[in-house]
Amino acid sequence: MSEQEMFLLPPERPTISHLRMFLSDLAMQYHSLATAALNGDYHTSHTPFFTANGNIVGSTRLRALIHKFNTEFSDYMRGKGEKLKLVHSRFADPLIRSPESIFSLKKKKKASQAKHAGWNGYAIP
Numbered sequence: 001m002s003e004q005e006m007f008l009l010p011p012e013r014p015t016i017s018h019l020r021m022f023l024s025d026l027a028m029q030y031h032s033l034a035t036a037a038l039n040g041d042y043h044t045s046h047t048p049f050f051t052a053n054g055n056i057v058g059s060t061r062l063r064a065l066i067h068k069f070n071t072e073f074s075d076y077m078r079g080k081g082e083k084l085k086l087v088h089s090r091f092a093d094p095l096i097r098s099p100e101s102i103f104s105l106k107k108k109k110k111a112s113q114a115k116h117a118g119w120n121g122y123a124i125p
Contacts, residue, residue, distance in 0.1 A: 037062040 013019045040063040
Protein backbone atom coordinates (compact mmCIF):
# COMPACT_ATOMS: atom_id res chain seq x y z
CA MET A 1 0.00 0.00 0.00
CA SER A 2 1.43 3.35 -0.97
CA GLU A 3 1.78 6.32 1.32
CA GLN A 4 -0.83 8.22 -0.68
CA GLU A 5 -3.39 5.42 -0.23
CA MET A 6 -2.68 5.28 3.49
CA PHE A 7 -3.31 9.02 3.74
CA LEU A 8 -6.81 8.52 2.31
CA LEU A 9 -7.76 5.96 4.98
CA PRO A 10 -10.07 7.16 7.76
CA PRO A 11 -8.66 7.64 11.27
CA GLU A 12 -8.01 4.61 13.42
CA ARG A 13 -10.75 3.41 15.80
CA PRO A 14 -8.87 1.56 18.53
CA THR A 15 -11.64 1.04 21.11
CA ILE A 16 -15.23 -0.17 21.15
CA SER A 17 -16.47 3.32 22.03
CA HIS A 18 -14.67 4.75 18.99
CA LEU A 19 -16.33 2.12 16.79
CA ARG A 20 -19.74 2.89 18.32
CA MET A 21 -19.29 6.61 17.69
CA PHE A 22 -18.23 5.95 14.09
CA LEU A 23 -21.24 3.69 13.42
CA SER A 24 -23.61 6.08 15.16
CA ASP A 25 -22.33 8.98 13.05
CA LEU A 26 -22.65 6.88 9.88
CA ALA A 27 -26.23 5.93 10.80
CA MET A 28 -27.15 9.56 11.43
CA GLN A 29 -25.70 10.59 8.06
CA TYR A 30 -27.76 7.87 6.36
CA HIS A 31 -30.89 8.94 8.25
CA SER A 32 -30.37 12.55 7.24
CA LEU A 33 -29.83 11.57 3.60
CA ALA A 34 -32.90 9.31 3.53
CA THR A 35 -35.05 11.99 5.19
CA ALA A 36 -33.91 14.58 2.65
CA ALA A 37 -34.72 12.16 -0.20
CA LEU A 38 -38.19 11.35 1.14
CA ASN A 39 -39.01 15.01 1.75
CA GLY A 40 -37.70 16.04 -1.66
CA ASP A 41 -35.25 18.47 -0.02
CA TYR A 42 -32.34 18.21 -2.45
CA HIS A 43 -30.63 21.50 -1.53
CA THR A 44 -29.23 20.48 1.83
CA SER A 45 -25.75 19.48 2.85
CA HIS A 46 -26.28 16.37 0.67
CA THR A 47 -26.52 18.33 -2.59
CA PRO A 48 -23.53 16.55 -4.18
CA PHE A 49 -25.28 13.20 -3.65
CA PHE A 50 -28.47 14.37 -5.39
CA THR A 51 -26.78 15.79 -8.49
CA ALA A 52 -25.26 13.65 -11.21
CA ASN A 53 -23.14 16.16 -13.11
CA GLY A 54 -23.23 19.54 -11.45
CA ASN A 55 -26.78 20.84 -11.97
CA ILE A 56 -28.25 17.85 -13.84
CA VAL A 57 -30.95 15.96 -11.94
CA GLY A 58 -29.53 12.65 -10.79
CA SER A 59 -31.15 9.26 -10.38
CA THR A 60 -30.93 9.66 -6.59
CA ARG A 61 -33.84 12.11 -6.44
CA LEU A 62 -36.30 9.67 -4.94
CA ARG A 63 -39.48 11.75 -5.02
CA ALA A 64 -38.80 12.90 -8.57
CA LEU A 65 -38.31 9.31 -9.73
CA ILE A 66 -41.46 8.09 -7.98
CA HIS A 67 -43.46 10.96 -9.50
CA LYS A 68 -42.07 10.13 -12.96
CA PHE A 69 -42.94 6.43 -12.62
CA ASN A 70 -46.45 7.24 -11.32
CA THR A 71 -47.04 9.57 -14.27
CA GLU A 72 -45.83 6.96 -16.77
CA PHE A 73 -48.05 4.31 -15.15
CA SER A 74 -51.15 6.52 -15.15
CA ASP A 75 -50.57 7.49 -18.80
CA TYR A 76 -50.23 3.83 -19.74
CA MET A 77 -53.37 2.83 -17.82
CA ARG A 78 -55.33 5.74 -19.28
CA GLY A 79 -54.39 4.68 -22.80
CA LYS A 80 -54.37 0.91 -22.54
CA GLY A 81 -56.16 0.00 -19.32
CA GLU A 82 -59.61 -1.55 -19.35
CA LYS A 83 -62.31 -1.87 -16.71
CA LEU A 84 -63.43 -5.25 -17.97
CA LYS A 85 -61.84 -7.48 -20.56
CA LEU A 86 -63.57 -10.64 -21.65
CA VAL A 87 -61.57 -13.18 -23.56
CA HIS A 88 -62.59 -16.54 -24.91
CA SER A 89 -60.91 -19.40 -23.10
CA ARG A 90 -61.58 -23.09 -23.09
CA PHE A 91 -61.70 -22.85 -19.29
CA ALA A 92 -64.22 -19.98 -19.22
CA ASP A 93 -67.87 -20.60 -18.45
CA PRO A 94 -69.68 -20.61 -21.83
CA LEU A 95 -72.68 -18.83 -20.28
CA ILE A 96 -70.64 -15.72 -19.49
CA ARG A 97 -70.17 -13.91 -22.77
CA SER A 98 -71.01 -10.29 -22.04
CA PRO A 99 -71.01 -7.83 -19.16
CA GLU A 100 -74.81 -8.02 -19.02
CA SER A 101 -74.72 -11.73 -18.17
CA ILE A 102 -72.13 -11.05 -15.45
CA PHE A 103 -74.43 -8.47 -13.88
CA SER A 104 -77.41 -10.83 -14.04
CA LEU A 105 -75.33 -13.53 -12.27
CA LYS A 106 -74.47 -11.03 -9.55
CA LYS A 107 -78.16 -10.25 -9.07
CA LYS A 108 -78.95 -13.97 -8.75
CA LYS A 109 -76.16 -14.39 -6.21
CA LYS A 110 -77.47 -11.47 -4.12
CA ALA A 111 -80.98 -12.93 -4.21
CA SER A 112 -79.63 -16.30 -3.07
CA GLN A 113 -77.69 -14.67 -0.24
CA ALA A 114 -80.78 -12.75 0.89
CA LYS A 115 -82.80 -15.98 0.87
CA HIS A 116 -80.30 -17.71 3.16
CA ALA A 117 -79.41 -14.69 5.29
CA GLY A 118 -80.95 -16.13 8.46
CA TRP A 119 -79.10 -19.46 8.20
CA ASN A 120 -76.74 -20.00 11.12
CA GLY A 121 -74.72 -22.82 9.51
CA TYR A 122 -76.10 -25.60 11.70
CA ALA A 123 -79.66 -26.10 10.54
CA ILE A 124 -80.71 -26.88 6.97
CA PRO A 125 -82.63 -23.90 5.56
